[in-house]
Amino acid sequence: MLIKTRLPLMMILLSLIPLFLLSFLIYRHTSKVLITNSKVNILQTTNAYSSALAAVIDGQRREVNSSKESLGIINVLSNRSRNKDDSFYHSKEVLNLNKSLKENKDNFPEIQHSLVIDLNGNVIASSEENALKFNVIDREYFKDSIKGKTFISNTLISKASNKLIVVVSSPVKDLDDNIIGVYANAIYIDYFQKFILNIKNGDTGYAYIVDKDGNIIAHPDSKKIGKKSENTKLIDILRNIKDSNKVYDGLDVYTYDNKDKLMGYKTIPELKWTFVFTKNIAEVNEPAYGELKIIMSVAAFIFILSVFISIFASRSITKPIGYLINVMNKARKGDLNSLCEYKSNDELGMLTGNYNNMIKKLNNSYEELSAVYEELSATEEELRSQYDELIENKEALEVSECRYKEVLNGINDALWEYDVNTGRFFASDKWYDITGYQTEHYNILKLIEKAVFPKCKKKLYDDIKKHINLKTPWFETEVKINAGDGKIKWILNKGKVIKDDDGRILKYSGIISDVTVKKKAELRVKQLAYFDTLTGLPNRTNFIDQLDNEVRNYERDKKMGAVLFVDLDDFKRVNDSLGHDEGDKLLKTIGNEFFHTIDEKNTVCRFGGDEFLILLRDVSGKDEIIDIVNNLIDIFNNGFEFNKKRAFITCSIGICMFPKDGKNNNSILKNADTAMYKAKETGKNRYEFYDGEMSKGLNRYIQIEKILRSSIHNNEIYLCYQPQVELKTGKIIGTEALIRIESKEAGFVSPGEFIPVAEKSGLIIQIGEWVMKTAFKQNKEWIKKGYGEKRISVNVSSIQLKQSNFVESVKKCIEETGISPELVEIEITESVLMESLETNVEILKQLRSFGVRTSLDDFGTGYSSLNYLRIMPIDTLKIDKSFIDDIHFNRKQEAIVDGIVNIAHNLEIEIVVEGVETREQLNILKQKGCNIIQGYIFSKPVTAENIDEIIKKTILF
Structure with missing residues (x-):
C-alpha cells in the first residue's frame, strides 16, 4: 500500500476509535435515563387509575347502603315475613317500592336493575318487572350478604337480561338488628368498560381489569370481556397473590402478539380485582432512539472532518516523493537531462540532491562515451596517435561503467535483450530478484511457456506482433507469472524491436518491472469500490x-x-x-x-x-x-x-x-x-x-413547509385570540393567542397539520418569535385603548425550549414591545415539560424570576402525574377539554376534575378550564371553585379586530 494511502488511513483510525467509543458511552447513559422516566410514568399511571377505580367501586357500595335506608325497603321486608302469599307482590307498598327502585335506577345510568330479596332468595321487588319472583338463593352475592356482608361479585350473567353484570349487595336489618333480606344493584359491565376506554398513554398504552382468576372484566377490545387473559405473566402473578388482602403492585415485561410489552399492575383487595396498564416496549424505548440519531449525526460530522484533515496532511508529506518518482521515470526512459526541482532542508531534500548529482555524473559519462566513439571513427593514423590516450581513458571508462551498473542496481527494473540470430538472452541482475529465475538455466521462450499464465501469454504475443507490424511505437504488456520462488507475481514488460536496414529483426530489448503491489492495490480498490x-x-x-x-x-x-x-x-x-x-x-x-x-x-x-x-x-x-x-x-x-x-x-x-x-x-x-x-x-x-398514494403525504408535507417558509413575508400567518373569563367576577382577565394560516395556494391549513411540520423543519423557532412579538404588541395596543391590563398567553413548543437563548428571546420580545412581564403567560404542554424535566423546570424558574407567568397546558392528557406538581414552577394549570365534555353526566370525569381542582388550590395554583361550551358545564365548574373559564360559551378564537368589542365589555355574564 502506498504511503499516501496508508498515512491518512492511520490518522483516520486514530480519531475514529475514541470518537465512536465516546458516542456509545453518551448514548448508553442518556437512553437509560429516558427509558427509566417512561417506566416511572407507567407505574404512576397504574397507581392513579387503580385508585380511581377503587373510588368508583366504593361509591357504588355507598349508594347501595344509603338507598336501602331511604327507599322503605325495611318495611316491605318486615311485612314479607307476615305475608307469604302471591298477593303480596301486588300490594300497594310493593308497587310503590318498585316505582321508587325504578326512579332511583334512572338516576344512575350504570345500574341495570335493583333487587329486594327475602331470606328465601325470592326477588320481591325490583326496578324491572321481569326480575320479580326470580330466586337467587344460589348466587354468591346473596349467600355472603345474608351473612351480614356488603358484597361485590365477580362478573356473572344476569338472569333478567342475560348480559354480563357485577352485583353490589348489602344485608337489610330490622330495628332489632336482625337480617330480614338483601338489597342489590346490578351494574352494567359496560360501566367499567367506559372507565378503561378513556385511559390512554402514547400510541400503544391502554388499560384493562381482571378478576382474581384472570378473567377479563373490562378491556378496550370488547371481544375479550369474560375470557381468560392471554397474559401468562399476569396469570402467574395472580396465582401467587391468591386470596391475599394486601395491595400488590409493580412492573413486569411480557410478550403479546409478537410484541414485547411493559405492564404496570395493582390489585384492589376488597374486590379481588387487578388493574393493569400496558404499553409496547418499542414506544417506551422510542425517546432513546431519537437520542441515538442525534449522537450518530454529530459523530459522523466529526469523522468526515477528520478524513479531510488527514488527506490534506498526507498530501503535504507525499507530494515531494511524487516529484522525485516523476523525474526517475523520465530517467528510466532515457531522459538524463531532467532534474528534480524540489528543494528543502529535510530528508527528502537531501535525497533529491544526491539523485541529481548521480544523474549529472551519469550524463557526463554518456558524453565521454560519445567522444570516444567519435575518436574511434577517425582514421587508422588517428587511432594510433590516440592509442595512448585511450589507455589513459580506460580507467575513466571502467569508472563510468561501474556507475552505470550502480544506477541499474539502484532502480527496481531489470534490463533485458534477446538476440534473434544467436538465441542469446541477456538480463541485468534485477531479473532474478523480480522473476526468481536464473537466465542461464532457461531458454527464454521455454521460460515464457513455463512461467506466464495462458491468458497473459496470448496478450504478450499479440502486443509484440502489433509493434512488429508498426501499429505501436513499442510493446507494453502486464503479465501474470508463477515466479521461481513459488509466488504469483504481476510483471510489466516494455520493449522495442531492433531491425536492420532491410527490415529484418535483429534483437528485442526492453525492461521488466514488478507491479504486483500496484496490481493488488488496483484489485483491492475495485473490491472496495463495488x-x-x-x-x-x-x-x-x-x-x-x-x-x-x-x-x-x-x-x-x-x-x-x-x-x-x-x-x-x-x-x-x-x-x-x-x-x-x-x-x-x-x-x-x-x-x-x-x-x-x-x-x-x-x-x-x-x-x-x-x-x-x-x-x-x-x-x-x-x-x-x-x-x-x-x-x-x-x-x-x-x-x-x-x-x-x-x-x-x-x-x-x-x-x-x-x-x-x-x-x-x-x-x-x-x-x-x-x-x-x-x-x-x-x-x-x-x-x-x-x-x-404513498407519495401524497410526502408531497403535502413539502407543500406545507413551503407555505410556512413564506407565510410571514406573504402575510398568510395571523393570530386569533380567545378570552379567558374569571368565574367569580365575570370579567375578562386575559386572552390566549392562537396561530392560524390562510394560504393563497392551499386555503386554510389546520394548526394540527402545520405545527408538526414547523417543529420538524425548525421553522417553529422563527414563527414562535413572531407570535410572541405580535401578541405582546397587540396586548400593549389594547392597554393604550383603555381596555385595562389583561394577561396574554402564548404557547411554546419543545423545539423552542431547547434553544439555549430561549429565555433571553422572551425577555427581548417583552422589552421591544414595552409590555409588563407580569401580563405575559408562557404555556407549555405537560408532555413537552416532561421531555427534559430538570432542564425545563430551570427555564420556567428563570422566566418566573423575570416576572413572567407560567402555565401547564392540556393537563391530564399526558403524563398525568400529580406528584410532579410539587416541583413544577407554574402559576396556572389548564384542564383539558376532554375532561369537561361529559362532566354533567359522567361521575368519573367529575371526580377527576374535583381532585385536580382541590390539589391545585392547595398548592396555590390557579385553574383555567378549556373547552367550556354549555351553561350546564359552566354551573358545575363554578360550584367546584374553578378560577377561570375559556371556551365557545363566551367566544371562539377571533382576530384582533373582532375581539375588540368583547374586550370592551366589563362583565360577560
Whole structure:
C-alpha cells in the first residue's frame, strides 16, 4: 500500500476509535435515563387509575347502603315475613317500592336493575318487572350478604337480561338488628368498560381489569370481556397473590402478539380485582432512539472532518516523493537531462540532491562515451596517435561503467535483450530478484511457456506482433507469472524491436518491472469500490450501476423488473442484546441466505447498515415477485443461532416495479423506500408494493413547509385570540393567542397539520418569535385603548425550549414591545415539560424570576402525574377539554376534575378550564371553585379586530 494511502488511513483510525467509543458511552447513559422516566410514568399511571377505580367501586357500595335506608325497603321486608302469599307482590307498598327502585335506577345510568330479596332468595321487588319472583338463593352475592356482608361479585350473567353484570349487595336489618333480606344493584359491565376506554398513554398504552382468576372484566377490545387473559405473566402473578388482602403492585415485561410489552399492575383487595396498564416496549424505548440519531449525526460530522484533515496532511508529506518518482521515470526512459526541482532542508531534500548529482555524473559519462566513439571513427593514423590516450581513458571508462551498473542496481527494473540470430538472452541482475529465475538455466521462450499464465501469454504475443507490424511505437504488456520462488507475481514488460536496414529483426530489448503491489492495490480498490466489506455482496455503487443499465434496457425492450428494499425490523435490539460482533455475523448470515434464495440472474446488495436491496430482472408480474418475497420472509421464521444464542428478527420489504413506478435510479429507490416504510407502519414483518398514494403525504408535507417558509413575508400567518373569563367576577382577565394560516395556494391549513411540520423543519423557532412579538404588541395596543391590563398567553413548543437563548428571546420580545412581564403567560404542554424535566423546570424558574407567568397546558392528557406538581414552577394549570365534555353526566370525569381542582388550590395554583361550551358545564365548574373559564360559551378564537368589542365589555355574564 502506498504511503499516501496508508498515512491518512492511520490518522483516520486514530480519531475514529475514541470518537465512536465516546458516542456509545453518551448514548448508553442518556437512553437509560429516558427509558427509566417512561417506566416511572407507567407505574404512576397504574397507581392513579387503580385508585380511581377503587373510588368508583366504593361509591357504588355507598349508594347501595344509603338507598336501602331511604327507599322503605325495611318495611316491605318486615311485612314479607307476615305475608307469604302471591298477593303480596301486588300490594300497594310493593308497587310503590318498585316505582321508587325504578326512579332511583334512572338516576344512575350504570345500574341495570335493583333487587329486594327475602331470606328465601325470592326477588320481591325490583326496578324491572321481569326480575320479580326470580330466586337467587344460589348466587354468591346473596349467600355472603345474608351473612351480614356488603358484597361485590365477580362478573356473572344476569338472569333478567342475560348480559354480563357485577352485583353490589348489602344485608337489610330490622330495628332489632336482625337480617330480614338483601338489597342489590346490578351494574352494567359496560360501566367499567367506559372507565378503561378513556385511559390512554402514547400510541400503544391502554388499560384493562381482571378478576382474581384472570378473567377479563373490562378491556378496550370488547371481544375479550369474560375470557381468560392471554397474559401468562399476569396469570402467574395472580396465582401467587391468591386470596391475599394486601395491595400488590409493580412492573413486569411480557410478550403479546409478537410484541414485547411493559405492564404496570395493582390489585384492589376488597374486590379481588387487578388493574393493569400496558404499553409496547418499542414506544417506551422510542425517546432513546431519537437520542441515538442525534449522537450518530454529530459523530459522523466529526469523522468526515477528520478524513479531510488527514488527506490534506498526507498530501503535504507525499507530494515531494511524487516529484522525485516523476523525474526517475523520465530517467528510466532515457531522459538524463531532467532534474528534480524540489528543494528543502529535510530528508527528502537531501535525497533529491544526491539523485541529481548521480544523474549529472551519469550524463557526463554518456558524453565521454560519445567522444570516444567519435575518436574511434577517425582514421587508422588517428587511432594510433590516440592509442595512448585511450589507455589513459580506460580507467575513466571502467569508472563510468561501474556507475552505470550502480544506477541499474539502484532502480527496481531489470534490463533485458534477446538476440534473434544467436538465441542469446541477456538480463541485468534485477531479473532474478523480480522473476526468481536464473537466465542461464532457461531458454527464454521455454521460460515464457513455463512461467506466464495462458491468458497473459496470448496478450504478450499479440502486443509484440502489433509493434512488429508498426501499429505501436513499442510493446507494453502486464503479465501474470508463477515466479521461481513459488509466488504469483504481476510483471510489466516494455520493449522495442531492433531491425536492420532491410527490415529484418535483429534483437528485442526492453525492461521488466514488478507491479504486483500496484496490481493488488488496483484489485483491492475495485473490491472496495463495488463490494461490501462485511458481507462480500455488491455495494450501493455496484447496485446503482446495474440498475441504471437495466432501466435503460427495460424501457427500450418493454420488459419489467423490480427493486426490493429490505429493512431488518428492530435490528438495534440484536446489537444491544448480543453485541455488535454478533450483529455483524447476523448481517453476513442474512446476506448469504438472500444470495442463495434468489436466482443467479438477480442481484442482492447490501445498501448499508441493516438494509439490503434486491434487483429482480425480467419478472413476469406481481405473482412472481410475491413468491420471491415470501421466500425471503420465510428465512426469518426459525431465527438465527450464534454461540448457542438464538436471535429472532423480522424484515419489512418495499417493492417498486420499473419502469411502471420509476423511470430512473433515484425515483425507483425513493419509491421502494417509501413502500418499505409503509410496510413498517402497517405492522412490520410484511411487504408493500409502491402505490402513488404513498407519495401524497410526502408531497403535502413539502407543500406545507413551503407555505410556512413564506407565510410571514406573504402575510398568510395571523393570530386569533380567545378570552379567558374569571368565574367569580365575570370579567375578562386575559386572552390566549392562537396561530392560524390562510394560504393563497392551499386555503386554510389546520394548526394540527402545520405545527408538526414547523417543529420538524425548525421553522417553529422563527414563527414562535413572531407570535410572541405580535401578541405582546397587540396586548400593549389594547392597554393604550383603555381596555385595562389583561394577561396574554402564548404557547411554546419543545423545539423552542431547547434553544439555549430561549429565555433571553422572551425577555427581548417583552422589552421591544414595552409590555409588563407580569401580563405575559408562557404555556407549555405537560408532555413537552416532561421531555427534559430538570432542564425545563430551570427555564420556567428563570422566566418566573423575570416576572413572567407560567402555565401547564392540556393537563391530564399526558403524563398525568400529580406528584410532579410539587416541583413544577407554574402559576396556572389548564384542564383539558376532554375532561369537561361529559362532566354533567359522567361521575368519573367529575371526580377527576374535583381532585385536580382541590390539589391545585392547595398548592396555590390557579385553574383555567378549556373547552367550556354549555351553561350546564359552566354551573358545575363554578360550584367546584374553578378560577377561570375559556371556551365557545363566551367566544371562539377571533382576530384582533373582532375581539375588540368583547374586550370592551366589563362583565360577560
